[in-house]
Amino acid sequence: MPLSNRADLVSGGDALLEVRVPKNVPLNQVTLQLNGRVVTGAFSANAVARTLRGVVTDLVDGDNEFVAEARGRGHGEAQARLRITNHPIGGPVLLARRPSRGSAPRPRRFPNPVTRRRRTRAA
Numbered sequence: 001m002p003l004s005n006r007a008d009l010v011s012g013g014d015a016l017l018e019v020r021v022p023k024n025v026p027l028n029q030v031t032l033q034l035n036g037r038v039v040t041g042a043f044s045a046n047a048v049a050r051t052l053r054g055v056v057t058d059l060v061d062g063d064n065e066f067v068a069e070a071r072g073r074g075h076g077e078a079q080a081r082l083r084i085t086n087h088p089i090g091g092p093v094l095l096a097r098r099p100s101r102g103s104a105p106r107p108r109r110f111p112n113p114v115t116r117r118r119r120t121r122a123a
Contacts, residue, residue: 011087013059017066019043019052025070025078027052033067035060059086 007015021027027045031038034056043054056066066082 007082008085010059010084012089013086014055014057015059015084015086016055017043017053017082019068019080021050021052021070022078023050029071031069033065033069034058035064056084059084061086061088 019030019032021030027047027050030040030052032040032043032052032054039054039056040052042056043052045052062085064084064086066084068080070078
């Protein structure tokens with residue numbers, strides 16, 4: 001689960017991730033991979049919360065595959081996959097039409113009460 005942003009809105013080549021580990025799987029039996037490269041060493045374990053948390057770096061632009069594999073106690077190998085879509089820092093992360101100049105209401109200007117008082121006193 002990405003913590004830094006949604007998995008489809010990552011930018012800049014790195015992402016903060018957290019993996020929740022089931023109770024039947026020892027934390028040290030989990031292997032984490034990014035695009036086939038083992039990245040388990042970049043994660044720290046929290047035994048109380050049963051999580052592994054870390055930053056994955058060197059994401060390629062476009063789709064990246066994050067895989068968590070676990071060897072549970074007699075339950076076979078469990079696997080979870082997450083597709084992380086990385087975008088360049090300069091964007092575009094989201095594509096949307098910009099509103100035309102006339103479609104948005106104009107901001108209303110409020111007089112500054114301090115300036116207004118000064119003008120009244122000078123008169």
